[in-house]
Amino acid sequence: MDTSASTGTGTGVGSGRAADNVVAALEALIVSGELKNREPLPAERELMEQFGTSRTVIREAISKLASLGLVETRPRFRPVVRKPDYATVLHACGNVVQHLLADKTGIKNLYDSRVFVERTLVRDAAVSAQKDDIVDLKAALEHNKKAISDSDEFFRTDIAFHGVLYRIPQNPIFPAIHEGYSSWLAPRWNQMLRSPERNEQNYLAHKAILDAILERDPMAAEEALINHLNAAWEFVRVTFDWDDE
Amino acid sequence: MDTSASTGTGTGVGSGRAADNVVAALEALIVSGELKNREPLPAERELMEQFGTSRTVIREAISKLASLGLVETRPRFRPVVRKPDYATVLHACGNVVQHLLADKTGIKNLYDSRVFVERTLVRDAAVSAQKDDIVDLKAALEHNKKAISDSDEFFRTDIAFHGVLYRIPQNPIFPAIHEGYSSWLAPRWNQMLRSPERNEQNYLAHKAILDAILERDPMAAEEALINHLNAAWEFVRVTFDWDDE
DNA sequence: TCGAAACTTTGGTCGGACCAAACATATGAA
DNA sequence: TTCATATGTTTGGTCCGACCAAAGTTTCGA
Numbered sequence: 222m223d224t225s226a227s228t229g230t231g232t233g234v235g236s237g238r239a240a241d242n243v244v245a246a247l248e249a250l251i252v253s254g255e256l257k258n259r260e261p262l263p264a265e266r267e268l269m270e271q272f273g274t275s276r277t278v279i280r281e282a283i284s285k286l287a288s289l290g291l292v293e294t295r296p297r298f299r300p301v302v303r304k305p306d307y308a309t310v311l312h313a314c315g316n317v318v319q320h321l322l323a324d325k326t327g328i329k330n331l332y333d334s335r336v337f338v339e340r341t342l343v344r345d346a347a348v349s350a351q352k353d354d355i356v357d358l359k360a361a362l363e364h365n366k367k368a369i370s371d372s373d374e375f376f377r378t379d380i381a382f383h384g385v386l387y388r389i390p391q392n393p394i395f396p397a398i399h400e401g402y403s404s405w406l407a408p409r410w411n412q413m414l415r416s417p418e419r420n421e422q423n424y425l426a427h428k429a430i431l432d433a434i435l436e437r438d439p440m441a442a443e444e445a446l447i448n449h450l451n452a453a454w455e456f457v458r459v460t461f462d463w464d465d466e
Numbered sequence: 467m468d469t470s471a472s473t474g475t476g477t478g479v480g481s482g483r484a485a486d487n488v489v490a491a492l493e494a495l496i497v498s499g500e501l502k503n504r505e506p507l508p509a510e511r512e513l514m515e516q517f518g519t520s521r522t523v524i525r526e527a528i529s530k531l532a533s534l535g536l537v538e539t540r541p542r543f544r545p546v547v548r549k550p551d552y553a554t555v556l557h558a559c560g561n562v563v564q565h566l567l568a569d570k571t572g573i574k575n576l577y578d579s580r581v582f583v584e585r586t587l588v589r590d591a592a593v594s595a596q597k598d599d600i601v602d603l604k605a606a607l608e609h610n611k612k613a614i615s616d617s618d619e620f621f622r623t624d625i626a627f628h629g630v631l632y633r634i635p636q637n638p639i640f641p642a643i644h645e646g647y648s649s650w651l652a653p654r655w656n657q658m659l660r661s662p663e664r665n666e667q668n669y670l671a672h673k674a675i676l677d678a679i680l681e682r683d684p685m686a687a688e689e690a691l692i693n694h695l696n697a698a699w700e701f702v703r704v705t706f707d708w709d710d711e
Numbered sequence: 712t713c714g715a716a717a718c719t720t721t722g723g724t725c726g727g728a729c730c731a732a733a734c735a736t737a738t739g740a741a
Numbered sequence: 742t743t744c745a746t747a748t749g750t751t752t753g754g755t756c757c758g759a760c761c762a763a764a765g766t767t768t769c770g771a
Binding site: 541544 | 722723
């Protein structure tokens with residue numbers, strides 16, 4: 222859309238927001254590593270002197286950096302530098318996403334996109350999963366099995382199983398996406414009733430997916446995945462008494 | 467990760483940030499529609515009185531709303547209310563994403579994810595594209611053809627062709643993703659040399675994809691898409707003299 | 712009727728002040 | 742010496758009042 226990042230405030234003086242200069246400067250210091258990851262930012266009053274500007278501007282800059290995910294601010298603590306990674310992006314989206322999940326349509330859209338992604342994930346897994354991927358999947362499935370009687374634990378291992386799928390492409394974007402789905406979607410049906418029966422059902426569904434992957438059958442894997450997620454959605458739908466298709 | 471949205475400042479007084487209350491309140495006013503979309507926020511001094519707090523807090527709140535994408539702020543203008551939609555999410559991510567595209571690895575990751583998405587997009591299109599989808603695709607392809615001699619125009623119609631793909635699932639998330647890919651990735655190879663020859667090549671690639679879709683052949687469609695995007699990437703790779711695989 | 716000038720509103724910035732919590736240091740009992 | 746407690750300093754969060762310049766509005770003359 223806009224290339225604001227590069228155009229910025231231009232000559233650096235005059236146009237618009239003074240905070241932007243500070244943001245840009247600190248941004249540079251962070252990516253260059255001069256401000257080391259996980260370390261606190263200098264005190265506001267220090268930065269204020271360092272940049273020859275008022276505390277107002279410094280604070281605004283810090284606020285902006287925080288919203289960019291480059292620093293983490295806790296109420297009464299020094300902001301902590303955080304080098305941006307893929308998780309940062311998701312974190313930045315998070316707050317906005319909430320609004321889109323206000324109605325069932327939004328939730329359904331997100332859920333559908335998840336199905337969309339995982340379909341290809343399992344297809345690809347069936348075609349090209351490596352030995353260690355298989356090992357991970359088997360282990361995750363085993364954790365499922367062991368946790369059938371403990372719904373809370375099963376919930377975690379359930380997410381973990383899908384997580385393995387997202388790691389297979391070796392692209393850090395996917396685990397981040399998984400993190401997103403997990404943190405945005407899962408809480409929605411947190412208050413949903415769980416039971417060893419359902420857990421077992423889900424375990425079997427996971428097993429069916431893994432079996433198809435082991436057989437190197439993308440079609441079957443995709444189908445098993447679709448069945449699994451459709452069933453899960455159906456359960457959600459019934460639970461919350463949603464009428465839509 | 468954290469459920470800060472719900473826990474928030476709790477009783478509203480004391481713990482942490484006063485601005486959060488204002489943010490929450492304005493947030494509510496915006497989603498409820500009391501602050502209508504596209505309309506300016508009340509003046510800071512007015513809000514300040516309305517919330518019984520200082521301008522500092524109001525400004526911080528507005529800044530936060532802006533970073534949430536709920537209002538748009540231009541340097542010397544009143545913030546404009548903006549009801550969050552899927553594009554808002556992408557916009558929020560945008561700034562952070564830039565940092566991840568600093569090196570070729572980041573770009574490749576993003577590009578790969580795009581391929582990943584579009585593969586399923588075309589598969590699904592081959593299986594279930596409706597008549598009007600087909601019409602749109604044909605029209606987009608026709609625009610490609612007509613623009614072969616005009617590289618700038620072709621660039622646009624190229625994006626538009628892929629955009630049609632993203633609209634087929636009828637899920638607003640996908641067009642937003644497309645918007646993301648377009649605005650983050652495309653500018654990277656803006657300075658890449660274009661030519662009618664390459665345009666024609668891309669046109670033909672698009673045509674191959676559409677043909678496969680028309681034949682209802684998901685495999686062929688996916689393959690055509692992969693060939694198309696691989697070739698495009700190869701061109702990028704060579705242009706920027708990247709060595710990686 | 713219309714555009715320029717004068718006035719008012721309002722966002723951006725500044726500087727100073729105060730509070731309370733975090734942090735650092737000193738102190739005294741064990 | 743050790744460690745917990747008391748004391749002192751730093752620092753983020755908030756508020757106030759002020760000023761500037763640009764945006765918005767009204768006035769007024771051509």
